[in-house]
Amino acid sequence: MQSPNPAGTAGRNPCRSFALGELIHAAGTPGTAWRIRSGAVRLDRDGSGEHRFAGLALAGDILGAESLIYGTYAFDARALGDVELEPWLEGGAAPTGESLLQILASFERRAAETLALRAGEAFDRVRQLMLMLARDRGDGRRQVLIPGLRDMAEITGLTVETVSRAMSRLRKAGQLQKHGRRFGLVIAEPVPANP
Amino acid sequence: MQSPNPAGTAGRNPCRSFALGELIHAAGTPGTAWRIRSGAVRLDRDGSGEHRFAGLALAGDILGAESLIYGTYAFDARALGDVELEPWLEGGAAPTGESLLQILASFERRAAETLALRAGEAFDRVRQLMLMLARDRGDGRRQVLIPGLRDMAEITGLTVETVSRAMSRLRKAGQLQKHGRRFGLVIAEPVPANP
DNA sequence: CGCCGCGTTGAGCCACGTCAACATAGGTGG
DNA sequence: CCACCTATGTTGACGTGGCTCAACGCGGCG
Numbered sequence: 001m002q003s004p005n006p007a008g009t010a011g012r013n014p015c016r017s018f019a020l021g022e023l024i025h026a027a028g029t030p031g032t033a034w035r036i037r038s039g040a041v042r043l044d045r046d047g048s049g050e051h052r053f054a055g056l057a058l059a060g061d062i063l064g065a066e067s068l069i070y071g072t073y074a075f076d077a078r079a080l081g082d083v084e085l086e087p088w089l090e091g092g093a094a095p096t097g098e099s100l101l102q103i104l105a106s107f108e109r110r111a112a113e114t115l116a117l118r119a120g121e122a123f124d125r126v127r128q129l130m131l132m133l134a135r136d137r138g139d140g141r142r143q144v145l146i147p148g149l150r151d152m153a154e155i156t157g158l159t160v161e162t163v164s165r166a167m168s169r170l171r172k173a174g175q176l177q178k179h180g181r182r183f184g185l186v187i188a189e190p191v192p193a194n195p
Numbered sequence: 196m197q198s199p200n201p202a203g204t205a206g207r208n209p210c211r212s213f214a215l216g217e218l219i220h221a222a223g224t225p226g227t228a229w230r231i232r233s234g235a236v237r238l239d240r241d242g243s244g245e246h247r248f249a250g251l252a253l254a255g256d257i258l259g260a261e262s263l264i265y266g267t268y269a270f271d272a273r274a275l276g277d278v279e280l281e282p283w284l285e286g287g288a289a290p291t292g293e294s295l296l297q298i299l300a301s302f303e304r305r306a307a308e309t310l311a312l313r314a315g316e317a318f319d320r321v322r323q324l325m326l327m328l329a330r331d332r333g334d335g336r337r338q339v340l341i342p343g344l345r346d347m348a349e350i351t352g353l354t355v356e357t358v359s360r361a362m363s364r365l366r367k368a369g370q371l372q373k374h375g376r377r378f379g380l381v382i383a384e385p386v387p388a389n390p
Numbered sequence: 391c392g393c394c395g396c397g398t399t400g401a402g403c404c405a406c407g408t409c410a411a412c413a414t415a416g417g418t419g420g
Numbered sequence: 421c422c423a424c425c426t427a428t429g430t431t432g433a434c435g436t437g438g439c440t441c442a443a444c445g446c447g448g449c450g
Contacts, residue, residue: 114306114310118314118352362430376429
């Protein structure tokens, strides 16, 4: 059930890729930091049986920065779609202050966005999550790999049923077109109108 | 309405202190980074009229780290109680990678906690917020400076009325004793039982 | 085949949002 | 000092959005 290219330690291409639902790393296990090349990752606190959603990491974000101090990961990380990782700081060189500050700033923004997914009406929350997970194609539209409803429910703080109903509404409203079971096309604008 | 000791640039004591409700800094304005000595700070996105809760910073956290790259703050910061700040990196020296990683790790944890304040039943959310804001006294009890209901509502994603009712329940349940209008004593354990 | 996990949809209920009335504290000017 | 105002907190009544419970379809897999 692990990655098809196990850590890719063969020297040439140290990147790793994961499919929807795969565990990228577990809290408490040793490892290093990665940059997300593409895809979305769900972070969870407390690997012991019970898992509580603790954050979202998207393309460009750094995964497991805390391992650079403590040596082990603080969160479970699970792929919410097709995820590609590349090692952060390949040479083992210490990260520069500049780059770390960039990480910190982007992390602050990401945390604020994630927080926003848990306030307001259910429909808007799910819609916003879709927009966050979507990646831009050329033509102004955006493509999503739709995660499991259970994941979406835990991220938004809703129930599976409510998320399902919101997804149905999105489809009926023409804001989301499904192609196959998992793929979708987001039609709505990335940013709602500014009053 | 600003701080009584304006930035304290007099050389000797560069610390700043703020009272409940005071604006510490506004998004977009220039400034530097601070460490929170004591108190709680609320971060908001988008200073233009409308403000949306974007995060919580507590004692020990760093405020405005993003200003070290961009020169300006990315968020509004407002005191949720009596807040004392000390400058971070006094000499203007660049922060070490080690310390930045510490910040990053603690920020991840804080973000996860803040997220947890927005899921579950209203009563538990408010209770949890009280526990986060409380500072330990010697005797196992904890003391809180209770922020405005409006702040608490925006942090937890509830309404003012619901927060008020939850606070009443906390009082009736003996989990919170009020001394005066703003001060409270938290009786409950800092950590709920672990099944 | 049967089983299981997942998504969907419906029915009913309840916690929370909404609206409203009122109490209290603090501020400001007389 | 009081009169007045505003911001803030409290409580009640009521409506509703989302949770709960349940049933069912579907696809994957042994």
